[in-house]
Amino acid sequence: MATATHGSAILFPSPAFNPQATLQSVQAEKATALYGVATMFVSELELLSTGTVPRTGFEHLRTGIAAGSSVPSHLMSKLHRELNLTGLTICYGMTETSPVSCMTTPTDPLPKRLDSVGRLLPHVHAKVVSATDRTLILPIGERGELAIAGYNVMKGYWNDAARTDEVRVTDYEDQGKVWMHTGDEAVMDAEGYVKITGRIKDLIIRGGENIHPLEVENALFAHPAVSEVSVVGLPDEKYGEVVAAFVVPHQDIALGPDDSSSTSTSTTTTNTNPKASAEQAQKQKQKPSGVNSVHTHKSEPDSKLLTTGKVREWVREQLSGHLVPRYVFWVTEYPKTASGKIQKFKLREMGIEWVEKGRGEERGID
DSSP states (O other): OHHHHHTOOOOOOSSSOOHHHHHHHHHHHTOSEEEEOHHHHHHHHHHHHHTSSOSOSOTTOOEEEEOSSOOOHHHHHHHHHHSOOTEEEEEEEOGGGSSEEEEOOTTSOHHHHHHSOOEEOTTEEEEEEOSSOTTOBOOTTOOEEEEEEETTSOSOOTTOHHHHHHHEEEEGGGTTEEEEEEEEEEEEOTTSOEEEEEEGGGOEEETTEEEOHHHHHHHHHTSTTEEEEEEEEEEETTTEEEEEEEEEEOTTOEEOOOTTSSOOOSOOOOSSOGGGOHHHHHHHTTSGGGOEEOOOOSOSOGGGEEOHHHHHHHHHHHSOGGGSOSEEEEEEEOOBOTTSOBOHHHHHHHHHHHHHTTOSBOTTOO
16 A cells, blocks of 8 residues: 555565565665565575675665564664665564554664564554463563554454454453453563563473573574574473474585584585585475475584584573573474464474484483
C-alpha cells in the first residue's frame, strides 16, 4: 500500500528468495530499501564477504525492515556498515496480531535500534507476565512472557476453539480487554522499549538453571568465523538438558581438526568448506531433515580454522561456563519455514540422532 500511495516500485528479483538475485537487483535498480528476515540478510552478507557480489552499488540503500525472527545486534551493525542500511527498522509481531505490535524507528537511539524491537505501535498495549502464572504482571526490567492487546488481536483460530483459548485470554477485571499471549520471552525497559530474549518453549533448563538460546546464539554470531548459529536443548541424564549449537561457518573457513576426539559430522570432504562447493552442496541435499552436516579439513592457517574447542572457548569467554555448548555440530544450512524461520524442533530431532551416534560431544566436558 505504501508503495502505491508514494509512487514507488516493488522489486521481485526471483520467484523465491535468491540472495544473489536480490543484491544484483538492488544494484541495478538503485533500490533505497531492503526487506527480509535475519537468515536472508546473513546470506546476502556472505555473498559480499566472498566477493561473489561486488561491494559497490549500495550507496543508495538507506532503509528497510527486518522481521520474522530475532535480529542479533552484531548482524544489525554489519548491515549498517556493509549495506548502508542505517535507517533499517525492526518490526516485531505475529500473524495473530495483524502482524506488527512493536517497531523501531530511524530516530530511535542507535543502541535501542540495535538491541530491541522498539516500542508499541499506537493503540496497542503490552504487558510482561510470569511464564508460570499469567495473572502475575512482572516489574519493568524482568523477563517473562509478552502479551499483546489491542485492535490488532485476532478473533481466533479457525475451527480450533481449544487452541484459541490457550493463547487468547480475556481480562474481565480490565474492561474485558483481550490479551494475546505470544509465547515469546521479553523484557521491557522504563522507556517502553521491548527486547525479545527468546521463545519460552525453546528455553533450556540445565540442572535447574534457565539458559536462553538467543543469548548463546548472539555471542556465537559475533565470532568472526561464524556465519549462522542456532542453539537448542538436548536431553541429558545428569542435567536434564544441555546446550547444543548448530554452527554454519563462513565459506572461507576450514573446520577442524576436530579437537573433541569425536566427530560431529557425517559427510567427508577435502574442501575448506562445502558451502563453497556446488558439487558438495548437491551431495549434501541427500541428508535428512533439511540439515546438511559437514566434515573437517586439517591443513589451514589457524586464523582460517574453526574447531569445536574454539566455539566452546568463545562462549566461555563471552558468557560463562554453564552456557558452553556440550555438543557442537557443523552444518551448511538449516531446516526452515517458508518465511525463513529456523525449525528448531527438527534440529532437536537431528541432534538427538547424532548424539546417539556419538557425534558432537567434547570428551570430558561437564
